[in-house]
Amino acid sequence: MLSNLTFVVSNKTCVKDPIKSELGKRILLESINLLDEIGLEHFTFRKLAKSIGSTEASIYRYFENKHKLLLYLVNWYWGWLENKILVETHHLRSNYVKLETVIELLASPIEQDPTIEYINEEKLYQIIIAEGAKAYLVKEVDEDNSEGLFLGYKGLCSIIANFILAINPKYKHSHSLASTIVETCHNQIFFSQHLPKLTDLKEDDHSTLKDFVLHLTAATIH
Amino acid sequence: MLSNLTFVVSNKTCVKDPIKSELGKRILLESINLLDEIGLEHFTFRKLAKSIGSTEASIYRYFENKHKLLLYLVNWYWGWLENKILVETHHLRSNYVKLETVIELLASPIEQDPTIEYINEEKLYQIIIAEGAKAYLVKEVDEDNSEGLFLGYKGLCSIIANFILAINPKYKHSHSLASTIVETCHNQIFFSQHLPKLTDLKEDDHSTLKDFVLHLTAATIH
DNA sequence: TAAATTTGATAGCATTACTATTAAAACACA
DNA sequence: TGTGTTTTAATAGTAATGCTATCAAATTTA
Helix, strand or coil, X not given: CCCCXXXXXXXXXXXXXXXXXXXXXXXXXXXXXXXXXXXHHHCCHHHHHHHHCCCHHHHHCCCCCHHHHHHHHHHHHXXXXXXXXXXXXXXXXXXXXXXXXXXXXXXXXXXXXXXXXXXXXXXXXXXXXXXXXXXXXXXXXXXXXHCCCCHHXXXXXXXXHHHHHHHCCCCCCHHHHHHHHHHHHHHHHHHHHHCHHHCCCCCCCHHHHHHHXXXXXXHXXX | CCCCCCCCCCHHHCCCCHHHCHHHHHHHHHHHHHHHXXXXXXXXXXXXXXXXXXXXXXXXXXXXXXXXXXXXXXXXXXXXXXXXXXHHHCCCCCHHHHHHHHHHHHHCCCCCCCCCCCXXXXXXXXXXXXXXXXXXXXXXXXXXXXXXXCHHHHHHHHHHHHHHHHHCCCCCCHHHHHHHHHHHHHHHHHHHHHCHHHXXXXXXXXXXXXXXXXXXXXXXXX
């Protein structure tokens, strides 16, 4: 079986491509474990170095700082998702079913790909939910953006916006709706896990999430 | 004119109530300026102390750490907004107009109240947009939640959910829609300022934002 | 006026976020 | 097989961060 993985992660996020060396892959693997475990605020390169049995200085040769590492991971997710969407929708005729597929992918944890041993997709999905917004909610956002570090997110939204426009070419807010769909999927999962009064989902109820977002989307477009 | 400000900020966020002393008020005033200027990641009590001509130790007597200070400010906003919503909707008969009023308030910068000299509402609104999600996107969220530090947000969502249910008692996802409305308003403003490819709004176009969210809401409920 | 509280000044300490240097190890290739 | 190049580990160091503690001066309150 051929790999579906034809996407490339935007590269200004790292000093040296981590997937090209053993240490780099261990950095990715363990940073996902550690981020999932202790969260971005408590995550340091010192702790990461310790958990992979290496040194801070070695990690700095791959990533400038933890913010760039987060951006790398987030971009990996956007790239993975965009690729997945293209693979799973290109054979579909109905634009509505295409949009449904997108929402289904966004609303469910990405499944483990055993051919990529350095990314734990389930944990990465959880990191996206809990930390993803911090990739752009920083003072450096304009600078990062001008370096192309959000191309993954923008590409994804563009695809979704096009599906929306294919269903209703007159709808005026396709990009806003696209980003709202993405953000809402992640937010509602987080709320179901931690602030249940802010949602109607039971914890990690991906099926109800899909119903909610799909209905909202369909009603809004028409 | 009587003050509308009958709300109280949830108090576990602070060690000592800042509005009851001169220093406390200066802490609020300057923390809003500084947060708006340099963002939460670069914000430190040392810098804050310097900018108000006081010391770190003094600030720690009011707030345990910067996360609690952010929670205080965020709760102030939720409280302010809830109060404002109640004042501006209680005389309205139409539930739809009530919901419209909520969205209008969420989608526009809160206007300056000259009777509260220690809060710059415009800057606070900008802080909510850029930093608000960080109040809950932390590993301590469950602990904070059990101490009641998100009651403000939950109360607000509950009110909005009730307006939604008053319009359509059969709608199944009133809480999810309520939190989606709130998050979307803030997100779309941020995107319009920094990641315009993710939205159709022009920068700070509150009027288009209102149209977008109102249409989305109305379509979804019916 | 005394007692209690609040603030400012100063000090200190463990951790974080890096940067620099050097030597060992691994690898590339001739 | 040896030589050069890149990669990594080890170590050290520095400025900033995130606190805590102590004490005296100033202010408030009783």
